[in-house]
Amino acid sequence: MFCNQCEQTAKGTGCTVKGVCGKTDETSAIQDLLIHVLAELGTVAVAAREEGIEIPSAVNLLTAEAVFSTLTNVNFDDERFIPIVKNVAAARDELAGKLKGGCSCGGVTKVGATAAELSKQGEAFSVNSFDENPDLRSLKQILIYGLKGVAAYVDHAAILGQQDPAVYAFLHEALAASLKPLGMEELVALCMKCGEVNLRAMELLDAGNTGTYGHPVPTEVPLGAKAGKAILVSGHDLKDLRAILEQTEGTGINVYTHGEMLPCHGYPELKKFNHFYGHYGTAWQNQLKEFAEFPGSILMTTNCIQKPSEKYIGDIYTTGLVGWPGVTHVLNGDFSEVIAKAKELPGFPADTDKGSVLCGFARNAVLGVADKVIDAVKAGDIRHFFLVGGCDGAKPGRNYYTEFVEKAPKDTIILTLACGKFRFFDKKLGDIGGIPRLLDIGQCNDAYSAVQIAVALAGAFECGVNELPLSFILSWYEQKAVSILLTLLHLGIKDIRIGPSLPAFITPNVLNFLVENFNIMPISTPDEDLKAILG
Incomplete structure (x- = not known):
């Protein structure tokens, strides 16, 4: 191997x-x-x-x-x-x-x-x-x-x-x-x-x-629970989530998102289900602890599954291309087994309040207030934008992203997407003239929105993306991050900082090519990188 x-x-x-x-x-x-x-x-x-x-x-x-x-x-x-x-x-x-x-x-x-x-x-x-x-x-x-x-x-x-x-x-x-x-x-x-x-x-x-499902709209999502039976949906697939919502309507079961499914709360055609309640847990690598404590059934769509523990292996299901030996695989969008299991399990005994987070700032939502954003930049109220996003993971060094966001000056905006945001998604960073300082664009699957926002801002300021007051601070784990990085390079975007470590499959000569042509660099410390970017 x-x-x-x-x-x-x-x-x-x-x-x-x-x-x-x-x-x-x-x-x-x-x-x-x-x-x-x-x-x-x-x-x-x-x-x-x-x-x-x-x-x-x-x-x-x-x-x-x-x-x-x-x-x-x-x-x-x-x-x-x-x-x-x-x-x-x-x-x-x-x-x-x-x-x-x-x-x-x-x-x-x-x-x-x-x-x-x-x-x-x-x-x-x-x-x-x-x-x-x-x-x-x-x-x-x-x-x-x-x-x-x-x-x-x-x-x-x-x-x-x-x-x-x-x-x-x-x-x-x-x-x-x-x-x-x-x-x-x-x-x-x-x-x-x-x-x-x-x-x-x-x-x-x-x-x-x-x-x-419509264009996402800014939405406040509860992080607590509602008393009653529960199903947790993780992965990335909106169609599977919609099917779960349709098949559980009127059953008394509440549906929660996990991981990259958080942005689904912003889609109008999903928001309309009253039993689509809130978000549970954080990123994929924490599922062993979080899934073991969830009192309902769990559905894994697309990627991000880990080896289930004995505590919940009988309560988790896979669908689509996802698979784990010994885990029941559901076919053809029929989630009756998942629903039956949710009815067997205890569910949440009482309502809990753990605060909330905002999602739904995809390109339409951001560009809908583009005039305010542009005016704030011209007035000096917004000094810089940071796209801090990518994959989360368990290896040390990822606290960098939390510290970076916490230390970013109050006249800067944080755009984020993918599960890397769970390092800081619940931080209360305030706003600039009514524009939240932390804007959740969506899943890693929504990187297109981030690109379109950058291109639109460049057009508004009549400059290239590299001339914008915008810096890319990326984390990576799996291969979607590789494809997104290649897209950014195809678009000619330079000065990307990437971490927490550089890919093992990139040789020194290939890395040198990327540095010479795109000035790709590893992250250092939040203080050093902020100073280098902002001066």
Whole structure:
């Protein structure tokens, strides 16, 4: 086993025995095999498009789902990987049969029938097999890890009916590239294109979310509980949440969000459910303690699951691509089992008041007061904007983000998104002329909103984004953060600070390229970084 795709990788270099995330050696090898077989499918798909052969939509969707399933903290269930690997191999072979010259991937991997066989095969396809040259291997890893983030957004968007053939074409192109002997220049170009395509994928997801559930509006969300039976929804998927709300209406069960689901309270089509009550807990890495104390059933959508403890393994359910061995998986949006379990469990015995937080400051809400924001900047009331966001995690060093927000001067605005905000989401920072100093833009999935806010402000001030009084202070953990970073680089944004540590898969030479071209830098201390930015 060798896996270094997340920020918490063992010893800061790579997991070699068992993943820090809980992924076993066997699961890791199956995922490596799956990426290799996907690369073969990608090669065939590229050749098919060149011959004018239309790629079936089912193959496009399968590609996105399969890539997404290898993202950190999505699927840990080896048995559920078996049909995914087989379906990808079958799609590859069927498509290859349509080519004039047959398969164009330089050989076909015949996949095994059992999880043990797939795991044994996968040992030959770790990321270390990408290229002998460490710098080229590093760039291929950046590309593939970024692609995992893109695939996540593509899957989320497709669920809501938003698709673009060009995005799927790039998924296949980038997967195929992992098998090719490409040079530095070609791989850098592909990484930048990955950022461009990710922007499109996020735009599709934004269209799906806002077109289905309305544009988020500023909303105060209780952090306490309401007496009664309860269901907790975690992950990222709005469609699953809507289904839970519909299926629990009139049952007396209250629905709570956890983690990245907090911004869902701002969507008008979700807000209208009276039993959609509040938010419980914080970020994904605290779920072992928080889930054990939740008195209802729990549904995990998309990614972010950890190994459930014995205290609640019988109360948690997965859906979509999420999987954990021994956890009941719910199919086809039928959450009757989740609801039945919630009715069995005690629920909250009494109302509790733990304060509240504001969410719902997506692009429409912020740009709706853009004139006030612009006037405040011109008047000197707002000196600077900080986008402090990204993934949260358990490794030391993340208190930096809390301290940074606390120490940011009172004439600055904090924009935030993703689960990194749980380091400071409940801080009362006040306002500037009625504009809250802490603006929660949404999930990591809502990074498109942050980009649009920055672009709109740059247009209003007739300057580039890099000339705005705006600084990016990012935290990262998994591969969606890689794809978002590539999007920012594609847009030419410079001076990004990233932490708490730099990715283990970036070599010194690749890091030097990023520093020279984009002035990317690691975080230092809040005091030093604030002084460097503000002078």
